[in-house]
Amino acid sequence: MIRQLSRRGFVRLAGASFSVAAGMGLAACGGSSEDVTPADGASDGAQTSGTFRTLDQIKEDGTIVIGVFSDKAPFGYVDDSGTYQGYDIEFAERLAADLGVQIEYVATDPANRVPFLESNKVDIILANFTVTDERAEKVDFSLPYMKVQLGVVSPDAAVITDVAELEDGKQLIVAKGTTAETFFSENYPNIELQKYDQYADAYNALLDGRGDAFSTDNTEVLAWATENPGFTVGIDALGDEDTIAAAVAKGNETLLQFIDDEIVALADERFFHADYDKTLAPVPPGGSHRWSPRAYGASSR
Numbered sequence: 001m002i003r004q005l006s007r008r009g010f011v012r013l014a015g016a017s018f019s020v021a022a023g024m025g026l027a028a029c030g031g032s033s034e035d036v037t038p039a040d041g042a043s044d045g046a047q048t049s050g051t052f053r054t055l056d057q058i059k060e061d062g063t064i065v066i067g068v069f070s071d072k073a074p075f076g077y078v079d080d081s082g083t084y085q086g087y088d089i090e091f092a093e094r095l096a097a098d099l100g101v102q103i104e105y106v107a108t109d110p111a112n113r114v115p116f117l118e119s120n121k122v123d124i125i126l127a128n129f130t131v132t133d134e135r136a137e138k139v140d141f142s143l144p145y146m147k148v149q150l151g152v153v154s155p156d157a158a159v160i161t162d163v164a165e166l167e168d169g170k171q172l173i174v175a176k177g178t179t180a181e182t183f184f185s186e187n188y189p190n191i192e193l194q195k196y197d198q199y200a201d202a203y204n205a206l207l208d209g210r211g212d213a214f215s216t217d218n219t220e221v222l223a224w225a226t227e228n229p230g231f232t233v234g235i236d237a238l239g240d241e242d243t244i245a246a247a248v249a250k251g252n253e254t255l256l257q258f259i260d261d262e263i264v265a266l267a268d269e270r271f272f273h274a275d276y277d278k279t280l281a282p283v284p285p286g287g288s289h290r291w292s293p294r295a296y297g298a299s300s301r
Helices: 007-014 055-061 087-099 110-118 163-167 179-187 199-207 218-227 253-268 271-279
Strands: 063-068 076-078 102-107 139-155 171-175 192-196 213-217 231-249
Touching (some): 055 063, 055 253, 087 271, 192 199, 199 213, 253 271
Parallel strands (some): 063 102, 171 192, 171 213
């Protein structure tokens, strides 16, 4: 049975060694006047060639360019009014407010997160970015601020409750460049994967019946199933417990240090649970919420 994890259970998951919980008010979420629409992609702030912008250069320019998801609730999405919302957006808004600059959002797909940093199209990626050794060879990750596992959602008429069911001639939908793609490719090579560039296309494939199930982080599939009657998250905690972090271009030490310092300070302010209360707690009303904000002290890096 899928159970609901209370806020107290959520806090307990963070562990006694981590300084996180709910608390202070946030800078207003919802994007600034410098937002770009998901279709825009180009950045006026970050460079598209040469080297990354340092913290001082960003301050001087007065704008920070942050790559986020536009279609991945509850982390990063665009609401009906065209405004960016979500857990990562709250964090982005606070970073910009504390830095004293405006935000320019650039919508990214999962596979573009590393290339956007390598090409200096964005200054920071805040897009539910799971830390892996392979990615860490190409970008620099901040201290983690959340932990998650994979989940699998499927139609009510044929709910997948065990990975073994997917090996019986079924097709699993995944987004390219995600930990779900890597996990199933490496651990379950017999499962046939349907791969899509964008999350919206992947979910549409599930809605249209082109695949038997879809896998990504449990946070998203639980939220999506809540908004789409007829679908159930039959597997809500799969694989290793991963950490989510911000990322910057390789070698951008000044910007990385600023983000790390912010994460430590915001943990002390109990920011991440306030962010949870606003963006993650409302969805879904049922389900095993096996994710948790995590903010380390500086010595834990």
